[in-house]
Amino acid sequence: xxxxxQSLISxxxxxGVYALIGIGLTIIFGVMRVINFAHGEIMMVGMYMTxxxxxxxxxxxxxxxxxTIPLMFLFGAILQKLFINRILGAxxxxxxxxxxxxxxxxxxxxMLAFTSDYKILTxxxxxxxxxxxxxxxxxxxAISFLITVVITAxxxxxxxxxxxxxxIRATAQDREAAQLMGINVKWMSILAFGIGSSMAGTAGALIxxxxxxxxxxxxxxxxxxxxxxxxxxxxSVVGATLGGVIIGVVESMGAAYISSEWKDVVVFAIFLxxxxxxxxxxxxxxxx
Amino acid sequence: MYKKIAVMVMILGFALPGVSQAAKVKIGFINTxxxxxxxxxxxxxxxxTLALEDLKKKGIDVDLIKEDDTGKPEKALxxxxxxxxxxxxxxxxxxxxxxxxxxxxxxADRYKLAQLIPAAAKEEITRKGHKYVFRxxxxxxxxxxxxxxxxxxxxxxxxxxxxxxxxxxxISTVKTAKEYAKKLGIREVxxxxxxxxxxxxxxxxxxxxxxxxDLVFMVSYEVDxxxxxxxxxxxxxxxxxxxxxxxxxxxxxxxxxxxxxxxVFSSTQWTDDVNWPGAKNFYNRYKSKFGKVPSYxxxxxxxxxxxxxxxxxxNGGDREKTRAGLKSGxxxxxxxxxxxxxxxxxxNQNNHQMLVQQIQNGQYETVxxxxxxxxxxxxxxxx
Numbered sequence: 326x327x328x329x330x331q332s333l334i335s336x337x338x339x340x341g342v343y344a345l346i347g348i349g350l351t352i353i354f355g356v357m358r359v360i361n362f363a364h365g366e367i368m369m370v371g372m373y374m375t376x377x378x379x380x381x382x383x384x385x386x387x388x389x390x391x392x393t394i395p396l397m398f399l400f401g402a403i404l405q406k407l408f409i410n411r412i413l414g415a416x417x418x419x420x421x422x423x424x425x426x427x428x429x430x431x432x433x434x435x436m437l438a439f440t441s442d443y444k445i446l447t448x449x450x451x452x453x454x455x456x457x458x459x460x461x462x463x464x465x466x467a468i469s470f471l472i473t474v475v476i477t478a479x480x481x482x483x484x485x486x487x488x489x490x491x492x493i494r495a496t497a498q499d500r501e502a503a504q505l506m507g508i509n510v511k512w513m514s515i516l517a518f519g520i521g522s523s524m525a526g527t528a529g530a531l532i533x534x535x536x537x538x539x540x541x542x543x544x545x546x547x548x549x550x551x552x553x554x555x556x557x558x559x560x561s562v563v564g565a566t567l568g569g570v571i572i573g574v575v576e577s578m579g580a581a582y583i584s585s586e587w588k589d590v591v592v593f594a595i596f597l598x599x600x601x602x603x604x605x606x607x608x609x610x611x612x613x
Numbered sequence: 614m615y616k617k618i619a620v621m622v623m624i625l626g627f628a629l630p631g632v633s634q635a636a637k638v639k640i641g642f643i644n645t646x647x648x649x650x651x652x653x654x655x656x657x658x659x660x661x662t663l664a665l666e667d668l669k670k671k672g673i674d675v676d677l678i679k680e681d682d683t684g685k686p687e688k689a690l691x692x693x694x695x696x697x698x699x700x701x702x703x704x705x706x707x708x709x710x711x712x713x714x715x716x717x718x719x720x721a722d723r724y725k726l727a728q729l730i731p732a733a734a735k736e737e738i739t740r741k742g743h744k745y746v747f748r749x750x751x752x753x754x755x756x757x758x759x760x761x762x763x764x765x766x767x768x769x770x771x772x773x774x775x776x777x778x779x780x781x782x783x784i785s786t787v788k789t790a791k792e793y794a795k796k797l798g799i800r801e802v803x804x805x806x807x808x809x810x811x812x813x814x815x816x817x818x819x820x821x822x823x824x825x826x827d828l829v830f831m832v833s834y835e836v837d838x839x840x841x842x843x844x845x846x847x848x849x850x851x852x853x854x855x856x857x858x859x860x861x862x863x864x865x866x867x868x869x870x871x872x873x874x875x876x877v878f879s880s881t882q883w884t885d886d887v888n889w890p891g892a893k894n895f896y897n898r899y900k901s902k903f904g905k906v907p908s909y910x911x912x913x914x915x916x917x918x919x920x921x922x923x924x925x926x927x928n929g930g931d932r933e934k935t936r937a938g939l940k941s942g943x944x945x946x947x948x949x950x951x952x953x954x955x956x957x958x959x960x961n962q963n964n965h966q967m968l969v970q971q972i973q974n975g976q977y978e979t980v981x982x983x984x985x986x987x988x989x990x991x992x993x994x995x996x
Binding site for chain 1: 651652779805808811812814817819820835836840842846849869870873
């Protein structure tokens with residue numbers, strides 16, 4: 326029983342961070358129909374930012390999120406303005422190549438600047454936990470889960486209740502119609518890519534105290550982000566949240582009850598199963 | 614007549630520098646300079662750099678030909694073929710990784726060119742009876758057996774759990790660990806392979822905690838060691854001892870994580886506080902020259918280059934005599950006594966004494982074997 330609860334808690338907590346990565350990707354896809362293959366690399370940039378804010382200025386990773394979010398938003402907005410906007414009407418393979426290229430440039434520039442050495446961010450709470458009835462709840466994961474919940478809630482409110490949020494959703498639903506209604510869709514795209522990047526950057530910041538940082542760290546998370554968004558339904562924020570938590574729990578349970586070697590197999594088996602039954606993903610609506 | 618004199622003078626002119634540098638010797642060095650294993654490869658390069666300085670002081674001028682295998686066996690092999698046929702070296706030091714060293718070992722006899730492996734652990738490299746393949750470091754089975762021997766000096770453990778990376782090194786080390794544990798009557802309670810670089814081991818560790826093993830044996834590269842120990846602390850996994858087989862548990866980064874690395878045992882080929890001649894001096898020189906702490910790989914590469922170059926110089930760069938020189942020679946340097954012997958199925962294998970170190974108060978302390986130990990092991994483990 327303890328093993329089950331412990332795996333469930335760990336899975337949900339790590340799933341929260343996964344969800345954040347997935348939400349970023351899903352927003353970008355929803356608004357622009359561009360699959361961002363540089364998502365993991367953007368996350369990696371967020372990790373390095375957090376690392377240097379901590380080691381140079383002593384700002385705690387969970388506090389530095391307040392700096393990382395606007396900086397990463399700016400970074401994403403610039404990427405969108407300079408590169409992505411130019412290929413919005415292009416063939417999907419051109420878009421994919423562009424984002425892959427951007428990702429490669431990011432990871433290699435970081436490698437040139439800071440070498441490929443692993444960076445380890447150690448805070449006073451990096452390995453501590455709360456004890457609760459025989460269970461241990463990782464302190465850094467619990468805090469990052471709370472931050473994730475707050476960010477997701479704010480984002481949801483923003484998309485649902487504000488005019489700009491509605492404009493973003495309108496752009497996602499039908500770009501041309503939105504434009505005809507007087508929405509500045511280019512500006513919405515910049516906004517969307519900015520939000521997506523700051524989500525990825527924040528996920529990087531939140532995972533930094535428990536993981537490690539190196540220039541190629543992004544690629545593994547790009548793959549994870551894909552599985553999460555496709556599972557939840559491309560373009561759906563709620564779906565990505567759900568997808569993240571599901572993947573987190575499945576990984577954790579797989580490692581506990583089968584073996585850590587097989588946990589990825591379990592994840593992909595479930596992924597395929599969902600797609601077989603509901604090809605548009607859990608919360609996705611099929612597009613014609 | 615003048616022409617003849619001119620020719621004579623020219624010949625002398627070319628020949629004389631050769632006479633004055635009688636001890637110039639050509640050695641090949643295959644290493645991983647780029648690619649994923651490059652950070653460790655850097656240690657080997659630096660070790661060899663120091664060896665060349667010392668050889669020069671002894672009057673041996675080495676013409677070193679460096680080759681990068683990028684960690685790929687086929688590249689290592691073509692580098693070796695080039696060194697053997699085009700560069701005509703007297704001997705080769707390297708390659709670093711097990712996979713590359715193994716590939717080269719299969720060809721050394723064909724080219725009749727002596728190969729001295731400094732730090733690759735895979736057992737079969739010196740198990741196939743290759744005449745021209747020599748290995749300085751101890752093979753993989755010793756990584757695990759020496760750790761258990763060290764624990765046996767303070768306790769009689771009953772159960773053991775294995776957590777290890779799904780890699781060549783991880784799998785082969787645990788395989789030999791299991792055989793040795795069986796011999797000692799230690800029961801296996803868990804066998805957990807994991808994907809290198811995974812962010813979350815919590816449920817695996819919870820499972821192991823429930824089984825309450827006396828020993829937790831881990832084989833991990835680089836930073837996985839840190840992730841594993843952090844999460845072990847979170848979960849509250851407290852065996853009598855954590856055993857780390859080399860690699861990720863012997864780095865300065867691991868040492869710097871004081872909260873989670875204290876009291877962890879690890880096996881290593883070399884430590885700076887061991888009383889082998891010149892070990893401490895090597896450590897100091899390395900640190901001041903490169904601004905980093907040397908790993909055991911650096912010491913292995915240093916000693917291997919010294920042995921190879923000295924032997925080749927003594928034999929005038931003749932390949933066959935160099936091989937015979939390695940086979941019959943004996944050395945005593947920063948890696949302790951070195952002799953390439955045939956024993957227990959191995960050929961030309963140095964029966965190197967591996968060491969067990971334990972982190973005590975933020976320092977690696979050698980705790981086993983007793984005659985090299987600086988501190989007594991602290992047992993059992995506590996957070």
